[in-house]
Amino acid sequence: MKRKAVSVLLCAAMAVSMLAGCGSSDSGTDTQSGSETSDTGTDESGETESDMQYVKDKGTLVVGITNFEPMDYQDENGEWIGFDADMARAFGESLGVEVEFVEIDWDNKILELDGKTIDCVWNGMTLTEDVTSAMECTDAYLQNAQVVVVPADVADQYQDEESLSDLSFAVEAGSAGEDEVSALGLNYTPVTAQADALMEVAAGTSDAAVIDLLMAAAMIGEGTSYSDLTYTISLNSEEYGVGFRKGSDLCAELNQFFADSYADGSLQECAEKYGVQAALIQE
Known part of the structure; x- marks a missing residue:
């Protein structure tokens, strides 16, 4: 399928602001009290376990998506490809885990995330007030309309x-x-x-x-x-981000991954592959 190049802005200042709005979480065990984490994601003291450790322990990052070319779509072999899909796989590799893509009903994305049927929403998601209040969201990585x-x-x-x-x-x-x-x-x-x-x-x-x-x-x-x-x-201008569960330490990790990928050129290379023109924003 022919793709038209669209000029969108990739936020390169994430290395400076990558921790803004991203909460970090304690590990699954309280080293002083020895309390252990439960299946609900909290330990006996009520503190939230590490989302990153949860993903690493199960060995899979489950990514919630819809069929959305050029971000997430299937090739002739049924494999998920696209700008977001390729970057998600690269992020999973950096964590040492496999990436599984699950098609979701977009209207239920927050329920899917909180219910742990998925670990993140990575699908050209607009950073609206409803989204940012319900999820732990990365810095913007693309601008859209x-x-x-x-x-x-x-x-x-x-x-x-x-x-x-x-x-x-x-x-x-x-x-x-x-x-x-x-x-x-x-x-x-x-x-x-x-x-x-x-x-x-x-x-x-x-x-x-x-x-x-x-x-x-x-x-x-x-x-x-x-x-x-x-x-x-x-009708508007907007920004894309990736959403995790509230308090997830994966948010800051992905911000760092985006910043590193921009610095080494791999993010721009992926953008060019899918007809997305990268442009550096000067502060």
Whole structure:
């Protein structure tokens, strides 16, 4: 599939600010009292165990994703690839664990995380207030936007927010796109994934969709499966981050990994592989 390069900003100042907002946790055993951790993730003194140690002990980092090209999607052999998928595998390797990708209902991502069916949400996740209040989130590593997708032959009619009022939208439930159309008071139907929103527009069951700019650039337009669709206006600007359980010490570890990967060039190399143009932000 042809991919269009999209200019997004990768936050390089994470080496300085990588610990901001990231809580560290005590180990599973209190060395003074000798109390042991329970299956609930807390020891007898009520202190939280190390999330990193929990992942290392079981030997697997379970990553919650959706089908979201170019971040996480399957190749012809059914293997998960993409910018986020490749970086997640590299992070798992740095921890000495295997990485398992699990497709989740995006609207239930926090429940999945807290229930320990997954260990992180790493899927082009927008750092909204709801997300950052419920998860331990990394520093932003990409900038993005929510864009309006319509059939190309009517795109000239929908070039500003006022022109959208009579349209019916399909949006991923629990997504930043849903937040935007809801805030604008637009008529919409929630669907399971952003890919489903595109199918709704292609089938004519919805007039438009709101999806991530990165996905729009990779999946619609000339040379793609949705050559008759295009995107018009951006409804916002936003940042992507990775989410862990509250208090997880994996957050600071991933911030350091991002900073190291930027410094050694591997992050930029991965970005170029998936048609994402990296740019250094000067402080």
